[in-house]
Amino acid sequence: MIPPVVYLILSVLAEFAIFSIVTLSLNLEVGHTGIAQFGRVLAVEVGAFTVGGLSSRLLALILGFPAGVEYADPLRNYAIVDEINKALSGNALGLSLGLSYFVISLVLAAIFGALVGWVTSRPAIRLREAYLGISLLAYGEMLMWIAYNYQPLVGGTIAVGVPDPLRIIQVKGGPYGGLYRYVTITFIMLAIALLTYFFVERLVKSQFGRTLKMHRDCEIAASAYGLDLVRTRTMSLIVGSTLAALSGALYVFYAGACNASAFTRLTWTFWPWAYMMLGGIGNNLGILAGVLIFLTVRVLIVQYRFDLAVALRLPFDPIWLEYTIAGLAVILIVLFKPHGLIPEKPVTTLPRDRIKRILKSVGERMEGR
C-alpha cells in the first residue's frame, strides 16, 4: 500500500509546477511591465482548449478515429480516447507517437497563446488601468462561457477526455503503474516550471527586461527616451500569454481531461494574483515561494478539513476557511507587507564579482595613463 501522504506531496508538487508557471507569467506582465492583467485565465483556457479541442483531435484523425463533432460527444468521447490510449501504449511506434503528440500539443498551445496575447494587446493600446483590467477579465469570462455552452469545442458542461501520452507507464508499471505515471508527469511539469523560471529570470535581466521595468516605472520617461510603449506592452503580453497557455496545456495532460467549467477566474486569475502578492510582486524567486506556501496551506485545508471540523466542533464545513485565509492573507499583505515576503531587489545584469573585476581593470587603465 502506498501511504496517502505520497499522493498529497505529489499533488502539491504538481499544482506547484502548474501554478508557478501561471504566476511567473502573471508576474512578467504585472510585476515587470505594470499591466493590470485581470484576465490571466484567458491564455490558460486557450492552452487547455488547444489540447482538449485541437491536438487530441489531430491525433484521433491520424489514428483513424472519429475527430469531428462526435469526438466531443460525451457518450462517445471516452470510448474514442480509450482506443487512442491503447494504440499509444501498445508498441514503440505508439510511444513515439504519444511523445510527439505531447510536444506538438505544447508547441501548438504556445503558438495559440502568443496569438491570444497579441489579440489582447490590441485593447491594451488604448485602455488604461481599471478599464483595461476589467476588459481583460471580461474576455477570459467570455471564452469560458462559450466553451461551457458550445459542446462541440471541449464537451460543454461535461469534461472531454484527452489521450494520455504517458499511458504506457501506467500499463507496463503493473500494480503501481498509476503512481509511476503520476510521478513522471509531476516531474516533467516541475522540469518545465524550472525551465520557465530560468527563462523568465534571464529575460528580466536582459535588455528587454529593463525595457519592461522602464515602462512600468515611468511611461512618460520611457517614451521620452524613445521607447516604443505599444511594442513593449505587446511583447510582454505575448510572452506572458505563451507561458500561461503552456501551463493550461500541462494542466489538461495532468488531469487527463479538459473541463470548461474548471477554468474559472478565481482559480486561474485571482489565486495567482494572491500567490504573486504573497511572494513579492516583481521578484521571480518570491513568486515560487509564494506559490509553494499558499498551495501547501490550501491543500492541507482541503485534505484535513473533516478532522478539523470534528476537532474544533465547527458548525460549518471548514472548506470555506480556505477562502477566509486567502482573503485575509491578501489584505494583510497589502496592508503590512506591500512588497511581499521577498521584495524586489535591483537587478544586476552581471555577477557582482565580474562588475568588480571590470571596475578594477578600468581603474588600472586609468592609473596607467
Next chain:
Amino acid sequence: MGFTLVEDAIIYACSLGLLAYGINLIYICTKTFNFAHACMATWGLYVIFSGVAIFGVNPYYFLPLTFLFGALLGVICYACINGPLLRRQAAAVTLMMSTLGYDLILYSSIQIYNDFLTYEFGLYPRMISMRMYDFIMGGVRAGTVIAIVLTAVTLIPLHLLISKTKLGIAIRATVENPSLATLSGVKPDKVYLTAWIIGGGLACLGGAMISMVLIGTPVMGWLIIISVFASSIVGGLNTIYGGIMGGLIIGLAEYLGSYLLTAPLGSWILQYKPVISLVAMSIALIAFPRGLVEIGGVPLAEKLKKLITPSKREEI
C-alpha cells in the same frame, strides 16, 4: 407564478444599474474599483431570504434593512482595508486587490452563514427562488415597479446630496482634485466614508432586487458581477449616471436583445446571454475608451448641474 420576460428584463436592468452606479460612486470618490461588490450583492439576497424565513412576510419589507447591512459592509471595508490604504496613497491595482481579498472573506462568510442556516434551522439556502414571493399589484408585477422606483428614489437624494449640500461640494472637490480639496479644508475621510456607505448599501440593495429574477445561490454575485462591471465600463466609470445608463443598456441587451435574436438565429442564442453583454462592452470600449458618457452624458449632466446650482458655484 409566471412573469413576462419584459418584467424580468426591467428588474434585471434596474438592479444592474443600482449595482453599477454603486461601483462608479466608489470609484469616483476613492479611485478603488470594488471587486467586493459581488459578494455584497449576494449578502443582499441572504438578508431578504433570512427576513422571509424568520418573519414569513413579503421580501420587499426588508429592502431598507439590506441597504443598512450593505452600508455596514461598506463601512467595515473602509475602516479596515480601504481607509489605511488610501491614507498611504496606494496604487490603483493594490486598491483593487485589497477589495478582492475582502470579497473572498465575504464569500466564505456567506457560505458559513449558509451552513449555519442548514445545520441550526434546517433551511436550504443554497438554491432559492425569491421570485415566488413576488406578487401582482394593480395589474403589474410589484417587482418592476419597486425596481424602477428604487432606482429613481436612490438616485434623486444622491443627486441632491451631490448638487445641493456642503458634503456634495466636498465630494465634487475631492473628485476633481484631492490635494487641492484637502488644502481648502475638505476632509477626504468623510467623502470616502460617504461613498462606501452609499456604495455598499446600493450593492446589497441591487443584489436583493436582482435575486427576484435569478436563482439565488452563494455564487450569484460572482455570476452577475461581470455584467455589472460591463455596465459600469460601458456607461463610463467616472460618472454615476453612466452606471445607471450602462446597467439599463446591458440588462436590456441581455434579456430583450437575446430574445430578439432568437427569431433569426434560433433558441441556442439564449445560452450566450452574458456573451452578448460582453460583446456590447467590447464594441463600446473600442469606440469610446472612456465609456458612453463621452457621447454627451457628461456635458448634459454638467449643464443640468449648472442649471440647478448657478450661484453656488461662484460662492465656492
